[in-house]
Amino acid sequence: MEGSAPRRTRIQQEKRELILEAALEVFSTNGFRGSTIDQIAEAAGMSKPNLLYYFRRKEDIHETLMERLLATWLAPLRELDDIGDPLTELRSYIRRKLEMARDFPRESRLFANEILQGAPRIMPLLEGELKTLVDEKAAVIKGWMRAGKIARTDPWHLIFSIWATTQHYSDFDVQVRAVLGPNRGGDGRFEDAARFLEQLFIDGLKPKN
Amino acid sequence: MEGSAPRRTRIQQEKRELILEAALEVFSTNGFRGSTIDQIAEAAGMSKPNLLYYFRRKEDIHETLMERLLATWLAPLRELDDIGDPLTELRSYIRRKLEMARDFPRESRLFANEILQGAPRIMPLLEGELKTLVDEKAAVIKGWMRAGKIARTDPWHLIFSIWATTQHYSDFDVQVRAVLGPNRGGDGRFEDAARFLEQLFIDGLKPKN
DNA sequence: GCAAATTTTGACCGATTGGACAAACGTTAG
DNA sequence: CTAACGTTTGTCCAATCGGTCAAAATTTGC
Known part of the structure; x- marks a missing residue:
């Protein structure tokens, strides 16, 4: 079991929320494999590398x-x-x-x-x-x-x-x-x-x- | 409306059936975008170009x-x-x-x-x-x-x-x-x-x- | 048995994919 | 002001994707 949640800055909390909201929209209409990181990034209003700064892998977003x-x-x-x-x-x-x-x-x-x-x-x-x-x-x-x-x-x-x-x-x-x-x-x-x-x-x- | 169905040889009928059966298996578990032509071809026991000889596009299989x-x-x-x-x-x-x-x-x-x-x-x-x-x-x-x-x-x-x-x-x-x-x-x-x-x-x- | 038609294959292509990375940019505490 | 830290971006990469093509192998009609 992972114990303590990682320490996060205010920006990190906000951006992670933004990404999850965008990912919910994209994943729910295209499925996991049918969705691309680019789609999620665009829906969240940020670049793909920027998104990957908050979630290292596509699966991490889905899992969360x-x-x-x-x-x-x-x-x-x-x-x-x-x-x-x-x-x-x-x-x-x-x-x-x-x-x-x-x-x-x-x-x-x-x-x-x-x-x-x-x-x-x-x-x-x-x-x-x-x-x-x-x-x-x-x-x-x-x-x-x-x-x-x-x-x-x-x-x-x-x-x-x-x-x-x-x-x-x-x-x-x-x-x-x-x-x-x-x-x-x-x-x-x-x-x-x-x-x-x-x-x-x-x-x-x-x-x- | 498309009128007459295209004339088909015995092999074409059999192989098309085989492909559709394999595609049903693959599409139903992975969705359309989540499925690849290679997966379907392998499940049907043939090479990808061979499959594409019977169905020109991935969408054609799904549509049929x-x-x-x-x-x-x-x-x-x-x-x-x-x-x-x-x-x-x-x-x-x-x-x-x-x-x-x-x-x-x-x-x-x-x-x-x-x-x-x-x-x-x-x-x-x-x-x-x-x-x-x-x-x-x-x-x-x-x-x-x-x-x-x-x-x-x-x-x-x-x-x-x-x-x-x-x-x-x-x-x-x-x-x-x-x-x-x-x-x-x-x-x-x-x-x-x-x-x-x-x-x-x-x-x-x-x-x- | 042979020529024409059909079927199969391997090699290949451009586009898209998930993800890495270093450099640039912004923010903030002292 | 500035050094340290957090954030953002452009560029790049290898793998995979859907699909093409010409040549080889096979089947079919006669």
């Missing part, structure tokens, strides 16, 4: 981006808590996930790109941290089912389907907008999606009888 | 692959028909979609890669053929709702969520397997998913009262 991403990306699931009404908890989890798809589509696409290509850089995290977290939350959900608070299903696949449906609105956004057309595909599409997903998941999970 | 893909990819939705019981129709649509995710994961990933990067090569198809088809099927579903055969929801978002949940098992397969672990993540995962999705969509769509 990935580490930050995962923390914020899993935050909503971490908040899913045993205290409070189960259906309310699930409802707000879905809502938060959909809000992230709306507000941070680039982060979602960056993640999707990585997974699509076999997760070469974050496989250990998936099998470790992510699996642990999901197993833990699946146990919470299972508890709700045993207590008769929500209908019985597979908690893991329930979580997968929440991920899939919400992230669909960022990862496949162009398709969604193309199919919905100019009218229904406008800014209101996220509210329509929210209503639909609430009905699908929450109504579907209400305990039977 | 894409055209074929879309036809088979939309086949299940095309089969969704007004005749027959609505719930049965939807159930078998979901089942077919999940089977495709299981049996043709590379095709799904190729498509996902294209959409993720803004669908630069197939945008007209999305706004044209795909939108027309979805609108048509959404009307069918809407008819079922008006007739009280299934519960009322937004048909477009219903289709989106079926796409999202089924394709999740091919596009995000590594993540699914990592989270489920060796036991639950084995070959049985598709049957578990099928059971879960049936419950989520079919039970959820049964008409109220």
Whole structure:
């Protein structure tokens, strides 16, 4: 484990932030191999050698981006808590996930790109941290089912389907907008999606009888 | 419109097939820009100039692959028909979609890669053929709702969520397997998913009262 | 069996890529 | 003011990229 973070000047902090912002834009639309250092440098408004002064390798930028991403990306699931009404908890989890798809589509696409290509850089995290977290939350959900608070299903696949449906609105956004057309595909599409997903998941999970 | 397909010898047909198969493998895991002609040539067991004898440009391979893909990819939705019981129709649509995710994961990933990067090569198809088809099927579903055969929801978002949940098992397969672990993540995962999705969509769509 | 057509190959090209490097430039503390 | 340190730039490099081309090898039609 790397211990202390390297000491950084004010300029270094600012420029590194600038580069990461630019890299997020470029990586999320072109993938890792599809993106060039020149593109990122131009998007960040600096020369390539200048960029390489702050990040020695292209991979370092991607890695830094990935580490930050995962923390914020899993935050909503971490908040899913045993205290409070189960259906309310699930409802707000879905809502938060959909809000992230709306507000941070680039982060979602960056993640999707990585997974699509076999997760070469974050496989250990998936099998470790992510699996642990999901197993833990699946146990919470299972508890709700045993207590008769929500209908019985597979908690893991329930979580997968929440991920899939919400992230669909960022990862496949162009398709969604193309199919919905100019009218229904406008800014209101996220509210329509929210209503639909609430009905699908929450109504579907209400305990039977 | 290009009219007649070019006349081709037996060798040309076979080798073109070989190249397309190899390209599907390479493109689906590395994306378009992330894949090189050399990789495809090696996977097809031939030299780069030899490959370029059959497809003059890298884009031509990708384009051919894409055209074929879309036809088979939309086949299940095309089969969704007004005749027959609505719930049965939807159930078998979901089942077919999940089977495709299981049996043709590379095709799904190729498509996902294209959409993720803004669908630069197939945008007209999305706004044209795909939108027309979805609108048509959404009307069918809407008819079922008006007739009280299934519960009322937004048909477009219903289709989106079926796409999202089924394709999740091919596009995000590594993540699914990592989270489920060796036991639950084995070959049985598709049957578990099928059971879960049936419950989520079919039970959820049964008409109220 | 042979000539024409098709297929395969090796050598090559210009452009782009990730990255190195030293020199020039700017900033700041004393 | 100036020396030390941090920042920026132009130039350069080897590797890889997509693609060309002429010549060699092979297949095909008769």
